[in-house]
Amino acid sequence: MNKVTYLDNCVTLHPNGKITFALKNLIMKKSFILLNIIVIALFFSCDGNEKAKSKTKIKRVPIVRLQPKSVSYQMENAKDWLAVNIKDSKKMRIVTSVNRTDKENFAQMDTVIVPVDMTGDVEYYLPFPMNVSYLKDVDKIIYFSYPTQTFATYENGELTYTGPTNMGRKKDQTPTGLFYANWKAEETTSTFNDEWDLRWNFNVENLLGVGWHQYSLPGYPVSHSCMRLQEKDARYLYDWADQWILTGKDKVLVKGTPVIVFGSYDFDSPKPWLQLIENPKALDISEDEMENQTEPFLKLILAEQENRAAKG
Numbered sequence: 001m002n003k004v005t006y007l008d009n010c011v012t013l014h015p016n017g018k019i020t021f022a023l024k025n026l027i028m029k030k031s032f033i034l035l036n037i038i039v040i041a042l043f044f045s046c047d048g049n050e051k052a053k054s055k056t057k058i059k060r061v062p063i064v065r066l067q068p069k070s071v072s073y074q075m076e077n078a079k080d081w082l083a084v085n086i087k088d089s090k091k092m093r094i095v096t097s098v099n100r101t102d103k104e105n106f107a108q109m110d111t112v113i114v115p116v117d118m119t120g121d122v123e124y125y126l127p128f129p130m131n132v133s134y135l136k137d138v139d140k141i142i143y144f145s146y147p148t149q150t151f152a153t154y155e156n157g158e159l160t161y162t163g164p165t166n167m168g169r170k171k172d173q174t175p176t177g178l179f180y181a182n183w184k185a186e187e188t189t190s191t192f193n194d195e196w197d198l199r200w201n202f203n204v205e206n207l208l209g210v211g212w213h214q215y216s217l218p219g220y221p222v223s224h225s226c227m228r229l230q231e232k233d234a235r236y237l238y239d240w241a242d243q244w245i246l247t248g249k250d251k252v253l254v255k256g257t258p259v260i261v262f263g264s265y266d267f268d269s270p271k272p273w274l275q276l277i278e279n280p281k282a283l284d285i286s287e288d289e290m291e292n293q294t295e296p297f298l299k300l301i302l303a304e305q306e307n308r309a310a311k312g
Contacts, residue, residue: 060156065130068120073098073276078109094122098273100149100164101219102230109219113276123162127283128152130159134291134298138258139305142181142241143293144212144227146174146263147272148283149220151212151227153240161240163233166217168225170267175225178297179204180304181241181256182211198226200234202241204259212237221265245312254308258301262293 085091096102099112106112115125123130127148135141135157144151144165152162168174184202203211212227214234222228229237245254266272275282294301 060158063158063160065121065123066119068115068117068124070117071120071124071280072116073113073280074116075111075277076114078106078112081112081114082107091118094118094125096217096230097122097150097164098125098276099219100166100217100271100273102217105216105218113273123159126150126152126162126164127285128159128162129285129287129290132157132159132287132290134287134294138298138301140240140242140257141294141301142237142257142259143290144174144259144261145285146176146221146261146265148263148285149265149273151229151233151237153237161233161236163230164217165212165233166219166223166228167221167261167265169222172224173221173265174223174227174261175205175208175210176261176263178300179210179259179261180244181259182206182244184238184241184243186238188213199231200229200238202234202238220271221267227261242308242312254312255304258297258304260293260297 081095085095092103092106095112095114095118096106098115099106099109101109127145127150128143132154135154138154138156140153140155142151142153144167146167149165149167150162151165153160182203183206184200186200188198188201198213198215201211201213203209205211208225210225210227212229212234214231215223215226215228217228217230241257244252244256247253272283
């Protein structure tokens with residue numbers, strides 16, 4: 001009796017026990033189809049993995065900062081302090097930031113606030129919190145605090161940079177709310193006075209001409225609504241923030257980095273940082289306050305962030 005062999009549920013009966021020519025073709029066709037299915041499956045699997053990888057955010061390496069043993073302040077004569085410390089760039093960065101000024105204006109001051117222990121990094125002497133869990137999904141954002149005259153940048157909830165600012169004076173106050181970084185210029189001329197050259201200018205309100213830039217910081221709100229910065233800080237933000245992307249006739253296709261300006265300044269009272277002598281935490285901005293200032297705008301910020309990822 002002839003043997004019966006089963007291949008893929010097909011009987012290959014043949015008097016001499018050999019597979020027929022037709023059956024060989026059938027097996028080859030099925031093998032070819034199966035191979036194609038495997039190749040297609042692998043292609044879509046790899047493609048899916050690549051897309052998944054592209055959407056996966058790169059995990060940030062936590063920033064390591066030097067923390068002082070304690071934070072407290074005392075009053076000193078500016079000229080006397082400079083005579084001893086003027087060549088110490090780290091201490092100069094801290095004292096100018098604490099007094100919301102720059103090196104040139106600091107030298108003209110009489111009495112200034114100086115931290116007793118300056119072994120820490122500047123972030124420990126300014127009011128913004130190191131981390132804000134509420135911002136974990138926000139890739140980039142900038143804050144300007146009117147009451148403390150400071151600014152800060154965050155990336156996915158981690159403070160990445162901070163410094164002093166001098167914002168709008170009483171009759172030309174800086175507008176508050178949500179804005180976006182629009183266009184930038186290494187150097188431009190002020191719309192208030194064509195003799196004022198503004199370096200590292202970044203516009204956030206195009207119609208009103210409001211933005212941040214380098215300019216003299218006398219140590220209190222003095223500008224015509226812009227946010228003045230030390231040159232180092234202005235240059236940092238100039239490079240770090242994203243501009244808008246335009247299409248057609250000046251139509252905004254993609255908005256730039258979100259910017260939130262918040263709070264108010266008491267122009268009729270002494271400089272608020274003088275309170276640090278009695279209470280070193282007097283100006284601290286809590287995580288809860290950061291959340292409260294951001295919550296009304298979070299959906300808009302995340303929507304624009306998705307738009308930049310898709311079109312940028």
